[in-house]
Amino acid sequence: MASPEIDALTNALARLPGLGPRSARRAVLHLIKRREVALFPLLEALQAVAANLVVCGVCGNVETSDPCAICRDPRRDPSLLCVVADVADLWALDGRHLFPGRYHVLGGRLSALDGVGPEDLAIPALVARAGDGMVKEVVLALSATVEGQATMHYVAEALASTGVKVSQLAQGLPMGGELDWLDEGTLALALNARRPVG
Numbered sequence: 001m002a003s004p005e006i007d008a009l010t011n012a013l014a015r016l017p018g019l020g021p022r023s024a025r026r027a028v029l030h031l032i033k034r035r036e037v038a039l040f041p042l043l044e045a046l047q048a049v050a051a052n053l054v055v056c057g058v059c060g061n062v063e064t065s066d067p068c069a070i071c072r073d074p075r076r077d078p079s080l081l082c083v084v085a086d087v088a089d090l091w092a093l094d095g096r097h098l099f100p101g102r103y104h105v106l107g108g109r110l111s112a113l114d115g116v117g118p119e120d121l122a123i124p125a126l127v128a129r130a131g132d133g134m135v136k137e138v139v140l141a142l143s144a145t146v147e148g149q150a151t152m153h154y155v156a157e158a159l160a161s162t163g164v165k166v167s168q169l170a171q172g173l174p175m176g177g178e179l180d181w182l183d184e185g186t187l188a189l190a191l192n193a194r195r196p197v198g
Contacts, residue, residue, distance in 0.1 A: 006032070058129075060105030060122055062087045070094065070103060077101045079136040083126060083155060085109045085148065093141060101139075104129060109147040110154055121151070123158050131162040140168045144189070 002010070006028060013024035031039040049064070056068035063069065070076065070090075080101025084090045090103045106121045130138050138159055142148040156166050172190030182190075 059090075059103045060087070060107060060125075061090055061103065078134045080139065081126075081129060081135050081137070082139045082141050084141050085143065085151065089141065099139070106151065106155070109142065109145075109151045111147045118154060118158075123155060126155065127158050127162060130159055130164045135162075135164050137165040137167060140166065142168070144171055144185070 009031075010021070010024045010028045013019055013027050014021045016024075019027065031042065052064040054063060054066045055061070056063055056066050056071055058067045058071040061068040061070060065072075077100045080099070081104055082090075082093065082099050082101055083104045083106060084093065085106050085108060087105055090105055093099050094103070104122070104126050106123065106126070108116050108121055110116055110118065110121070126138075129135060140152045140155060142152045142155075152168060159166050170193060172186065172193050
């Protein structure tokens with residue numbers, strides 16, 4: 001029987017994505033057993049983030065400074081703007097250093113089922129950034145789900161008045177992918193986006 005404090009920590013960890021009650025209990029036991037090297041550094045890191053966490057006023061990234069490090073980086077190409085749904089998408093793309101430009105986080109995807117409409121997303125801020133005269137291309141890096149595609153079409157229409165080039169990520173066969181393992185939607189996209197060889 002754990003103390004109320006340990007139960008509270010276990011319950012808090014169990015609410016994190018990818019952790020259920022059993023995984024949270026194992027994590028808590030690890031933290032307790034290794035207080036000096038695991039629990040105390042985690043506590044300090046959580047306190048530092050909680051005290052300094054801000055949302056970038058330019059792109060919507062979550063950081064400890066405003067504007068964020070990406071928006072302040074002079075090596076970034078200001079003429080390229082990559083639109084993502086969430087901060088997790090930004091981190092996934094930028095963590096691999098694949099995109100040389102800057103980002104814009106919408107804050108979600110259009111979803112009638114979840115009650116997310118255009119007014120809930122950072123679309124007006126995107127249109128303003130795209131129309132500032134510096135941006136030449138907006139890359140829509142949205143998921144290939146129904147919600148992602150609906151959001152992409154809505155955003156593309158909103159950007160039409162800016163005159164910037166609007167592109168989307170290529171979709172289709174992954175490198176090393178076997179045809180018999182791919183779903184019908186992926187195969188259809190790959191066929192429709194075919195290009196000449198050589």
